[in-house]
Amino acid sequence: MDCDYLVIGGGAAGCIVARRLADRLTDEVVLLEAGPSDEGNPRATQLSRLDEQDDSYDWGYNARPVHGGRHAIGYPRAKMLGGCANHNDCAFIAPFASDLERWVELGATGWGPADMASHLANIEESIHIESSPPGNALSRAFVDTARKLGLAERDFRANPGAGCGWFPLNARGDLRQSSSIACLHPLNGLPDNLRVLTGITARSLLIENGVARGAETDKGVISARREVILCAGSINTPQLLMLSGIGPGMHLQDMGIPVICDLPGVGENLLDHVAANVACELGKPCPPWDRTPCEAIAMRRIDPAAPAPELLYHFVLTLREKYRDRTFYDGSVDGIKIAPNVTRPKSRGSLRLASPDPALAPNIDLNYLSDPEGHDRRILLEGLRFARRLAQEEPLGAWIAREIHPGPQVTSDEDLLEAALESCETVYHAAGTCAMGARDDPRAVVTPDLAVHGIDRLRIADASVFPDMVTVNICNTVMMVAEKAADLVVQSA
Numbered sequence: 231m232d233c234d235y236l237v238i239g240g241g242a243a244g245c246i247v248a249r250r251l252a253d254r255l256t257d258e259v260v261l262l263e264a265g266p267s268d269e270g271n272p273r274a275t276q277l278s279r280l281d282e283q284d285d286s287y288d289w290g291y292n293a294r295p296v297h298g299g300r301h302a303i304g305y306p307r308a309k310m311l312g313g314c315a316n317h318n319d320c321a322f323i324a325p326f327a328s329d330l331e332r333w334v335e336l337g338a339t340g341w342g343p344a345d346m347a348s349h350l351a352n353i354e355e356s357i358h359i360e361s362s363p364p365g366n367a368l369s370r371a372f373v374d375t376a377r378k379l380g381l382a383e384r385d386f387r388a389n390p391g392a393g394c395g396w397f398p399l400n401a402r403g404d405l406r407q408s409s410s411i412a413c414l415h416p417l418n419g420l421p422d423n424l425r426v427l428t429g430i431t432a433r434s435l436l437i438e439n440g441v442a443r444g445a446e447t448d449k450g451v452i453s454a455r456r457e458v459i460l461c462a463g464s465i466n467t468p469q470l471l472m473l474s475g476i477g478p479g480m481h482l483q484d485m486g487i488p489v490i491c492d493l494p495g496v497g498e499n500l501l502d503h504v505a506a507n508v509a510c511e512l513g514k515p516c517p518p519w520d521r522t523p524c525e526a527i528a529m530r531r532i533d534p535a536a537p538a539p540e541l542l543y544h545f546v547l548t549l550r551e552k553y554r555d556r557t558f559y560d561g562s563v564d565g566i567k568i569a570p571n572v573t574r575p576k577s578r579g580s581l582r583l584a585s586p587d588p589a590l591a592p593n594i595d596l597n598y599l600s601d602p603e604g605h606d607r608r609i610l611l612e613g614l615r616f617a618r619r620l621a622q623e624e625p626l627g628a629w630i631a632r633e634i635h636p637g638p639q640v641t642s643d644e645d646l647l648e649a650a651l652e653s654c655e656t657v658y659h660a661a662g663t664c665a666m667g668a669r670d671d672p673r674a675v676v677t678p679d680l681a682v683h684g685i686d687r688l689r690i691a692d693a694s695v696f697p698d699m700v701t702v703n704i705c706n707t708v709m710m711v712a713e714k715a716a717d718l719v720v721q722s723a
């Protein structure tokens with residue numbers, strides 16, 4: 231099979247890239263997705279039915295235990311059209327201007343707040359966004375308590391910053407507004423020049439004399455006359471590059487893979503939001519929630535000079551969250567969780583192949599809370615202390631019977647940190663493993679035009695190109711990357 235543009239990975243970014251290219255160009259575009267279609271499948275498309283998605287919708291990754299912790303952190307990555315945007319909680323907040331300014335400082339020329347305004351506006355136009363209604367009395371109690379402790383209630387969609395309030399959701403009622411649903415459905419109404427192929431997995435890229443020519447898949451070769459655009463996400467994109475001989479040369483040699491391009495940054499700079507939590511048993515029944523158990527959030531700034539809040543607290547109305555490790559609290563208890571996360575962590579993880587076999591999962595080392603300056607530990611400790619204050623203060627305190635994790639016996643900084651190290655969780659925001667940077671930056675994998683260093687006609691457009699973490703949940707920023715990527719491809723067509 232052949233086409234002009236081959237987009238690999240039909241997730242949050244890939245669906246947007248493919249649709250924009252097909253709309254703006256007359257060339258043939260193929261969007262390749264390993265998982266099944268989401269269309270007509272309410273378990274994938276309805277936000278309230280996330281718990282009904284079974285393992286066949288996920289790649290089934292586990293990350294290495296953190297700091298000798300007792301638990302390997304489950305690392306869900308969706309395998310279906312729509313990608314993790316059909317797996318997620320639909321929390322949807324645009325990046326802070328200061329996040330994009332930092333990207334520019336790191337070499338991402340052309341990605342500043344003014345440059346990205348039109349791309350963010352495109353998302354607002356094509357992705358329907360709603361606020362969680364402030365209906366649940368327990369979530370309301372969280373917001374009222376946060377206000378009592380000094381945080382102003384704010385509209386995080388119109389005006390993000392320190393404060394408390396309701397999550398904006400990329401949803402229309404219970405229907406997710408993932409990029410497949412918003413930009414591709416109905417699949418039988420797509421432009422003639424766009425083919426969406428599901429259930430086909432790319433195993434490696436076809437590179438001839440330093441030029442990307444397509445991909446080898448489990449169902450044969452797909453050739454691309456003009457460009458290959460990798461949108462397989464922060465885990466699978468670097469994996470696919472390495473399987474194709476593009477990555478850290480020594481590592482590829484160790485794996486017995488011929489080195490086509492020695493790019494040391496591939497698989498480095500793994501970013502994620504790390505969270506700890508205060509989990510409490512409720513003394514009275516939790517009122518039903520609307521679409522998602524995480525309706526309310528708070529953001530706090532610790533250092534008045536910080537460009538944006540250093541902490542984001544998710545308030546979760548259940549201890550029975552899908553994908554969560556239950557080692558540290560009894561998931562059968564009726565309870566709530568206040569989960570502070572470090573918004574701009576300084577620790578960096580990495581990703582390496584475990585085998586040259588594309589069917590085997592890569593090694594994922596999150597390396598949470600490891601930065602030598604201790605920034606991430608300090609912020610998380612501060613986050614835990616404030617989470618406890620929230621749980622103890624009225625009106626939230628009136629709902630709570632007892633703290634079950636870390637537990638009232640854990641009081642010193644050392645013990646609290648130990649509990650955080652042992653039980654820390656992912657916020658599922660893997661990013662940065664093929665980071666964008668200046669053209670002369672040896673650690674950068676892509677240029678500010680998203681072109682892969684050393685290989686022609688190959689770009690990356692997904693969460694893996696983030697040079698650094700953004701302060702908020704990242705899906706909106708991923709879609710922004712996709713919008714800009716489509717513009718870059720069209721400009722060079």
Ligand SMILES: Cc1cc2nc3c(=O)[nH]c(=O)nc-3n(C[C@H](O)[C@H](O)[C@H](O)COP(=O)(O)OP(=O)(O)OC[C@H]3O[C@@H](n4cnc5c(N)ncnc54)[C@H](O)[C@@H]3O)c2cc1C
Pocket residue numbers: 238239240241242243244262263264265306307308309310311312313314315317318319320321322323430431432433461462463464466467470553657658659660691692693694703704705706708
């Ligand atoms: C459980 C969970 C909850 C989350 N909650 C939120 C939230 O509430 N708010 C938020 O902002 N963010 C959230 N996120 C993060 C957000 O959804 C992701 O950051 C975002 O979807 C990443 O987009 P992407 O396009 O980079 O990758 P993905 O959306 O992961 O898409 C990659 C796609 O590529 C496909 N693919 C991979 N390899 C191949 C291959 N070899 N061949 C063919 N296809 C391939 C995959 O199957 C997948 O469909 C959550 C993530 C998870 C997992």
